[in-house]
Every structure is written in structure tokens, then in C-alpha cells.
Amino acid sequence: MLTxxxxxxxxxxxxxxxxxxxxxxxxxxxxxxxxxxxxxxxxQAYQVAIPSWALGTxxxxxxRYPGGGEPRSLEEKIEDVGLLHALNRASGSISxxxxxxxxxxxxxxxxxxxxxxxxxxxxxxxxxxxxxxxxHSYKFGSLCHTQSEVRQQAIDHNMEVVEYGKQLGCxxxxxxxxxxSNFPGQHHFRRAYQRTADSLKAIYNAMPEDWTMLVEYKPxxxxxxxxxxxxxxxxxxxxxxxxxxxxxxxxxxxxxxNTNIEQIVARLLHFGRLGGFHFNGxxxxxxxxxxxxxxxxxLFLIFCELVQAAQDSAVQNPAVAYMIDASHNTKDxxxxxxxxxxTIMTAYAKALLVNTKGLFAAQEANDVVRAEEMLKDPxxxxxxPLVAEAIRRNGGALNPLGLYRQLDIRRQxxxxxxxxxxxxxx
Ligand code: AOS
Ligand code: ZN
Ligand code: ZN
Ligand code: ZN
Numbered sequence: 001m002l003t004x005x006x007x008x009x010x011x012x013x014x015x016x017x018x019x020x021x022x023x024x025x026x027x028x029x030x031x032x033x034x035x036x037x038x039x040x041x042x043x044q045a046y047q048v049a050i051p052s053w054a055l056g057t058x059x060x061x062x063x064r065y066p067g068g069g070e071p072r073s074l075e076e077k078i079e080d081v082g083l084l085h086a087l088n089r090a091s092g093s094i095s096x097x098x099x100x101x102x103x104x105x106x107x108x109x110x111x112x113x114x115x116x117x118x119x120x121x122x123x124x125x126x127x128x129x130x131x132x133x134x135x136h137s138y139k140f141g142s143l144c145h146t147q148s149e150v151r152q153q154a155i156d157h158n159m160e161v162v163e164y165g166k167q168l169g170c171x172x173x174x175x176x177x178x179x180x181s182n183f184p185g186q187h188h189f190r191r192a193y194q195r196t197a198d199s200l201k202a203i204y205n206a207m208p209e210d211w212t213m214l215v216e217y218k219p220x221x222x223x224x225x226x227x228x229x230x231x232x233x234x235x236x237x238x239x240x241x242x243x244x245x246x247x248x249x250x251x252x253x254x255x256x257x258n259t260n261i262e263q264i265v266a267r268l269l270h271f272g273r274l275g276g277f278h279f280n281g282x283x284x285x286x287x288x289x290x291x292x293x294x295x296x297x298x299l300f301l302i303f304c305e306l307v308q309a310a311q312d313s314a315v316q317n318p319a320v321a322y323m324i325d326a327s328h329n330t331k332d333x334x335x336x337x338x339x340x341x342x343t344i345m346t347a348y349a350k351a352l353l354v355n356t357k358g359l360f361a362a363q364e365a366n367d368v369v370r371a372e373e374m375l376k377d378p379x380x381x382x383x384x385p386l387v388a389e390a391i392r393r394n395g396g397a398l399n400p401l402g403l404y405r406q407l408d409i410r411r412q413x414x415x416x417x418x419x420x421x422x423x424x425x426x
Contacts, residue, residue, distance in 0.1 A: 001407065001409065001412050002083055002086050002087070002403075002407060002409065004395070006403070006407065007086070007087075007395070007396065007397050007403065010397050010398065010399070010402075010403045010406070011392060011397065011398050014398045014399060015398075018385065018388060018389075018392070018398050021384075021385040021388075022385040022386075022388070022389050024385070025383070025385040025386055025389075028381075029353075032353075032355075034353060036386075039349065039352050039353065039386065040386070040389060040390050040393065042348075042352055043345060043348065043349055043352070043386065043387065043390035044390045044393055044394050046090060046322075046345060046348055046390075047090055047091070047092045047093060047322065048090060048091060048279070048322040048323065048324060048340075048341055048344055049091075049093040049094060049095050049121035049122065049321065049322065049323040049324065050081045050084060050091050050093070050094055050095070050323075050324060050337055051094075051095045051097075051323060051324055051325055051326075052074070052077045052081075052094055052095060052096050052097055052100065052101050053097050053100065054324060054325070054326050054327065054328065054333055054336075054337060055070065055071050055077050055080045055081070055333050055334070055337075056070035056071065056333060057070065057328050057329060057333060058288070058327030058328055058329060059329055060329060064329075065329070066419075066420055066421070067328075067332055067333065067410075068410070068413075068414040068417075068418070068419040068420070068421065069410055069411075069412075069413030069414035069415075069416070069417045069418070069419075069421055070333070070413075070417065070421045071417070071421070072417060072421050074096075074101045074102075074103060074104075074109060075108075075109070075112060076417065077094070077101070078094065078109070078112050078113060078116060078118065079112075079116070080334060080413075081094050081116070081118055082115070082116030082117075082118060083334070083409065084334065084337055084338060084341070084400075085116060085117060085118060086116075086396070087338065087396055087397050087400035087403060087404060088338065088341050088342070088391050088396045088397070088400040089391055089394035089395055089396035090341050090345060090391065090394070090396070091337070091341055092117060092118055092119065093118060093119045093120065093121035094113075094118060094119075094120055094121060095120075095121055095122045095123075095124060095174070095323050096120055096122070096123050096124065096164070096165075096168075096170075097123075097124045097126060098123060098124065098125060098126060098157075098160070098161040098164055099126065099131060100126070102164065103164065103167070103168065106167045106168065109168065110168060110169075113168070119169065119170075120165065120168045120169060120170040121170065121172065121321060121323065122165075122170060122172035122173070122174045122214065122276070122321060122323065123161050123162070123164060123165035123170050123172070123173055123174070124161070124173075124174045124175075124176065125157055125158045125161040125173065125174075125175055126157075127142030127143065127154045127157060127158075127177065127178070127179075128142075128176075128177075128178035128222070131157075134153065135149070135153060136149055136150040136153045137150075138150070138154070138178075141179040141180075141192070141228070142154035142177060142178070142179055143155070143177055143179060143195070143196045143199035143200060143228075144177070144179040144187075144192045144193075144195050144196040144199070144228045145179075145195070146195075151195060151199045154199065155199055155202050155203055155206075158173065158175065158203045159203065159206055161173060162203075162206075162207055162208075162211065165211075166208065171208075171210055171211050171212060172211065172212045172213075172214060172276075172321055173203070173207065173211060173212070173213050173214070174214045174216065174249060174276070174323075175200065175203070175213060175214065175215055175216065176216040176218070176249075176251075177196070177216075177227075177228055177229055178222050178223070179192075179196065179223075179227070179228040179229075180220075180222070180223025180225070180226050180227035180228055180230075181223055181225050181226045182223050182224055182225050183225055184225060186225065186226075187226060189226070192228060193228065193234075196228050196229070196238070197237075197238055197241050200213070200215070200238055200241070200242055200246075201241060201242050201243075204242035204243055204245070204246055205243075207245075209245075211245065212245050212246070212247060212275060212318070212321075213239075213242060213245060213246045213247070214246075214247055214248070214249040214275040214276050214321065215229065215235045215238050215239055215242075215246060215247070215248055215249060215275075216229070216235070216249040216251055216254070216278070217229045217230060217231050217232055217234060217235040217248070217249075217251075217254055218230065218251065218254040218286065219231065219254060219255065219256055219285075220285070221285065221286055232248055232250070232264050232267075232268065235248040235249070236248050236268065236271065236273055239273050239275075240273070246275075247273050247274065247275020247276065247318065248268050248273050248274060248275055249275050249276045249277070249278065249321075250264065250265060250268070250274070250276070250277050250278070251277070251278035251280070251286070251325055252277070252278065252279055252280050252281070252282060252291065252299075252302075253278070253280045253281070253282040253285065253286040253287055253288055253289075253325075254278075254286055255282070256285075257282075257284065257285075261298060261302060262298065262301040262302045262304070262305050265302050265305045265306065266305045266309075268317075269305060269306070269309040269315055269317050270315070272315070272316045272317045272318070273317070274317050274320055275318070275320065275321060276320055276321030276322065276323060277320065277321070277322050277323060278323055278324070278325030279291040279299075279322070279323065279324045279325065279326070279340060279344055280324065280325050280326045280327075281293040281294045281295070281326075282294060282295075288325065288326045288327035289326070290326060290331070290336050290339055290340055290343070291324065291326065291340045291343055291344060292340075292343035292344070292346075292347060293343075296343070296347065297379060299343070299344070299347040300347045300350050300351060300375075300379050301375070302347070303347045303348045303350070303351035304351045304354055304375065306320065306348075306351065307348075307351040307352055307354065307356070308354075308356055311356060322344070324337065324340050324341075324344075326340060332410055334404065334409070334410070335401060335404065335405075335410075338400050338401045338404060339401060341400075342387065342400065342401070345387045345390070345391075346383055346384065346387055349383040349386050349387050349390075350378045350379055350381065350383055351378070353378035353381065353383070354374065354375060354378050355374055358370075358374050359371055359374040359375070362374055
């Protein structure tokens with residue numbers, strides 16, 4: 001189905017057009033005094049993790065329309081990510097969700113990962129659903145629960161998730177808590193917070209020293225009156241309470257409309273506590289739409305903060321885990337993920353082109369218009385040839401989505417897995 005020679009053939013067909021556009025881009029960069037090779041190196045090194053739960057159609061609470069050919073097992077999920085990575089060479093890792101993705105045969109899974117040049121980037125715990133045969137219910141919370149037995153069950157689950165991660169060479173635990181309340185008076189806010197903090201710390205203390213814990217925040221949903229970790233301030237405080245290897249995870253959809261996310265990113269970088277991202281797009285809330293589909297300028301501004309911080313020796317932030325967290329109701333999930341990676345790389349490429357020295361000078365001089373123009377100039381540029389060249393040099397396809405469609409990969413997956421195939425846990 002997708003072989004290196006297919007990719008070569010595809011690239012040869014597009015070579016002429018690409019040479020024309022890339023040639024123009026190179027000349028443009030040259031005139032601006034930008035070292036194209038240096039930008040390419042950074043783009044070529046960039047990787048974004050694919051969530052195992054985004055490989056099938058998600059649906060909403062009102063229903064779900066399966067797209068067909070969806071992965072039925074962890075093995076098939078790995079194959080799907082392998083396919084994406086072969087096309088764009090920028091999706092070289094997977095985020096797993098336990099218990100949805102429990103590996104039955106660790107060695108076989110490791111072999112399959114190696115075969116597709118993939119790693120496990122993070123493992124996610126799940127205390128937002130009651131598990132089969134569980135002794136206690138999470139209906140009234142997990143790490144925040146009033147009863148210590150329930151909290152302990154949730155702590156033990158997180159430790160079990162870490163165990164699975166260790167077996168697969170992973171070093172990151174992502175914790176998203178659905179804990180919260182629906183009505184005034186339901187929670188004792190201060191006590192519920194402290195129980196959560198102490199439970200998280202228990203997990204943190206039991207993790208291996210070379211592991212990172214990422215703490216996600218979310219303002220509402222599934223609870224609508226209060227969430228235990230509603231905002232980045234709470235995540236940050238919890239991370240600090242746990243220790244140096246606990247960091248904040250920013251899910252782009254977990255902000256109230258019009259929140260200045262790029263400023264949050266800058267603050268967290270300044271405090272050295274930005275641990276990772278869940279990329280997606282948001283119109284109203286946690287919509288989990290395709291990243292950049294609604295606010296491409298914001299995505300670019302977020303990358304500007306990341307690039308500026310990377311160039312600043314005063315910033316002491318650990319490596320950031322880049323992950324996608326999206327849900328697909330109408331699109332082919334693989335097409336959506338290809339679009340997402342392309343969009344993320346485009347935003348990153350534009351951010352790399354910002355003349356930061358010039359920007360800082362404009363800021364110092366309080367030249368508001370010049371500062372803004374310094375950002376608009378690269379944002380409005382068409383950097384697609386630059387991204388395509390980076391992917392091509394890594395051995396990927398000049399047009400990953402185009403090749404996916406041309407090879408009719410979804411049809412092949414449906415033939416192999418069936419029309420109603422459903423990914424586990426979704
Ligand atoms: C939930 O809203 C969070 O975004 C989680 O990161 C994630 O979507 C979930 O763990 C997957 O079900
Ligand atoms: Zn998320
Ligand atoms: Zn979410
Ligand atoms: Zn989301």
C-alpha cells in the first residue's frame with residue numbers, strides 16, 4: 001500500500017512545481033537574510049505525537065457515525081500512526097490511553113513500534129469512566145473524592161499506567177481529571193483541592209525519577225459548576241506542589257472563548273513549567289476541532305512564544321511534549337491528523353521566520369505598529385514550500401494528504417478491517 005517507492009513516484013510527479021515554489025521561497029528568504037538551511041533543520045527535527053483515541057471517529061453524546069476501516073486494536077492504531085509518519089515523517093510518536101490501549105504482548109508491540117519508527121510519547125490515565133470490575137465509582141470524583149478508598153483506587157490506576165508506560169520506554173504521564181461539581185454547595189472547594197493535590201503528589205512520588213507528570217486543566221465539562229483543575233494557575237500550583245518534574249499541559253480547547261493562550265504559554269515558559277500541548281481547534285469550548293481551523297493566527301502566536309523562549313538562554317523550561325488531541329465527527333480521522341500536522345508545522349515555520357531582534361527593538365521603542373507588522377509579515381507568507389521541503393528531506397511526501405487520497409488508503413483500510421470497525425474505548 002504505502003511504500004517508499006510510492007512516495008518517490010509521488011514526489012517526482014510534483015518535483016517541477018515544488019522546485020518552482022521552493023526556488024521562489026529560497027530567494028525570498030535570502031533577500032531577508034534568513035538562513036533557509038537552519039530553518040529547515042529545525043523543521044525537520046520537529047515531531048508531534050498522535051493520540052491513539054483520535055484514530056477513529058469520536059462522535060458526540062447524540063450519536064456517532066463510524067467512518068469505516070477504523071483500527072480495532074492497539075496494533076492497528078500503531079499501523080495507522082505508522083502510515084501518517086511515513087507520509088509526513090513528523091508524527092513519530094503516539095499517546096496511549098489506559099485502559100483503552102493495554103498492550104497484551106509488550107514485546108510484539110515494541111517490535112511493531114520499531115518497525116514503524118515510532119515511540120510512545122506519553123501515557124494517559126483514565127479516571128473519568130468507571131472500569132469493569134472496579135470496586136469504587138468515580139461518579140463523585142477520583143483524586144478529589146471524599147473517600148480515601150476511591151482516591152487510592154485512582155492513585156493505583158495512575159501507577160498502573162506508569163507501569164505500562166515503563167514497559168514501552170515512555171517517560172511521561174498525562175493526567176486529565178474530570179473531577180468537579182455540578183451544583184453550588186456540592187464541593188468543599190478548599191478540601192477538594194487539597195485532596196487532589198495530595199493524591200497527585202502520591203502519584204508523583206511513586207513515579208520513576210526520570211518521568212514527567214503533565215497536569216491538564218479545563219474550565220468546564222464534564223462538570224458545569226466547578227472543575228477541580230479549571231485553569232492554568234491551578235495546574236501550575238499543583239505542579240509546584242508535586243515537584244520539579246511536574247508540568248502544566250495546555251490543551252488549546254480548554255479555555256473560555258477569547259482567552260489569550262499565547263500569554264499563558266509565555267507565563268508558563270517564564271516559570272519553567274510548560275510541559276506540553278494538546279493541539280486542537282476551538283470555536284466555543286472543548287470542541288476538539290482541527291487545530292488551526294478556527295484561529296490560525298493564535299496558533300502562530302503560540303509558536304512565536306515557543307521560538308522566542310528557545311532562543312533565550314534565560315528561559316529554563318524542560319522539553320515540551322507536542323501532542324494532538326482532536327475528535328472527528330465528520331472527517332476521515334487520518335485526513336484530519338494529516339491536516340493537523342501540516343498546520344502545526346506551518347505555524348512553526350512562520351514563527352521561525354519572525355525577526356525576533358527587530359521585534360524586540362520595536363517593543364523597546366514602543367513602536368506598536370512596527371511590532372505588529374513584524375509578526376504579520378511572516379504570518380501572511382506562504383511557507384508551504386518550506387514545510388514540504390522539510391518533509392521531503394526527511395523522506396516523506398511533498399503532499400501527504402494528496403498522496404493519502406491518491407492511494408485511496410481509507411478504501412484499503414475498509415477492505416481490510418471492515419466498514420463498521422470501531423476503535424476500542426471510543
Ligand atoms: C479532555 O477533555 C482532555 O482533553 C483529555 O486530554 C483527552 O481529551 C482525553 O484524555 C481523551 O479522552
Ligand atoms: Zn486534552
Ligand atoms: Zn479536552
Ligand atoms: Zn479538547
